[in-house]
Amino acid sequence: QQQVKQSPQSLIVQKGGIPIINCAYENTAFDYFPWYQQFPGKGPALLIAIRPDVSEKKEGRFTISFNKSAKQFSLHIMDSQPGDSATYFCAATVSSNTGKLIFGQGTTLQVKP
Amino acid sequence: EAGVTQSPTHLIKTRGQQATLRCSPISGHTSVYWYQQALGLGLQFLLWYDEGEERNRGNFPPRFSGRQFPNYSSELNVNALELEDSALYLCASSLSPHSYNEQFFGPGTRLTVL
Numbered sequence: 045q046q047q048v049k050q051s052p053q054s055l056i057v058q059k060g061g062i063p064i065i066n067c068a069y070e071n072t073a074f075d076y077f078p079w080y081q082q083f084p085g086k087g088p089a090l091l092i093a094i095r096p097d098v099s100e101k102k103e104g105r106f107t108i109s110f111n112k113s114a115k116q117f118s119l120h121i122m123d124s125q126p127g128d129s130a131t132y133f134c135a136a137t138v139s140s141n142t143g144k145l146i147f148g149q150g151t152t153l154q155v156k157p
Numbered sequence: 158e159a160g161v162t163q164s165p166t167h168l169i170k171t172r173g174q175q176a177t178l179r180c181s182p183i184s185g186h187t188s189v190y191w192y193q194q195a196l197g198l199g200l201q202f203l204l205w206y207d208e209g210e211e212r213n214r215g216n217f218p219p220r221f222s223g224r225q226f227p228n229y230s231s232e233l234n235v236n237a238l239e240l241e242d243s244a245l246y247l248c249a250s251s252l253s254p255h256s257y258n259e260q261f262f263g264p265g266t267r268l269t270v271l
Contacts, residue, residue: 078259080262085264086264087161087247087249087262087263087264087265088200088247088262089261089262090259090260090261093259133199133200135200142205142213143188143190143205143207143212143213143251144190144202144205144213144215145190145192145200145202145260146202147192147199147200147201148199149197149198149199150199
């Protein structure tokens with residue numbers, strides 16, 4: 045019940061395409077869902093985050109869609125660029141001072157020029 | 158503003174030895190988190206320290222331990238190293254324990270157990 049399942053494992057798109065990464069969870073107590081971006085040799089960096097009282101959040105070219113009833117959320121990258129090539133992780137946590145982020149398995153994205 | 162720093166960058170040990178990894182949080186951050194990123198397993202939560210106390214622990218054996226110092230820096234110790242402990246160990250820090258506060262990650266320490 046503590047798992048976050050992420051798909052696909054890898055994704056290749058052309059420049060300008062809209063890659064979509066999906067995550068699903070079981071624990072209905074989760075109430076904060078961040079997405080992290082990780083480049084090779086670097087630690088993950090927060091990209092965008094959402095709480096379940098919102099169905100969609102946009103920050104620049106990145107959009108999170110959230111479906112509370114289906115317990116699913118997804119990341120869309122608009123007008124993708126080669127510089128977006130990285131590994132993306134979804135995560136979830138319970139905001140009761142657990143401090144513990146539960147991460148998905150990660151999606152390696154390659155954006156071809 | 159300096160980010161989270163970790164040392165060493167790489168660490169090579171043999172099975173049965175002990176490893177010590179260090180982390181300095183962003184100035185003003187009181188919470189420090191440790192994660193293990195093993196190949197194919199994603200990021201797994203290890204430990205959370207706040208104000209010098211261990212607040213939460215992931216599903217890891219007791220040979221994984223750590224501490225947080227009065228200056229909020231932290232140390233992760235792994236005793237009796239096993240081959241499967243080979244991984245990237247990431248440290249993160251946040252302003253306070255509230256989970257809505259972003260966890261800022263360091264670049265990690267790559268531990269290789271031979």
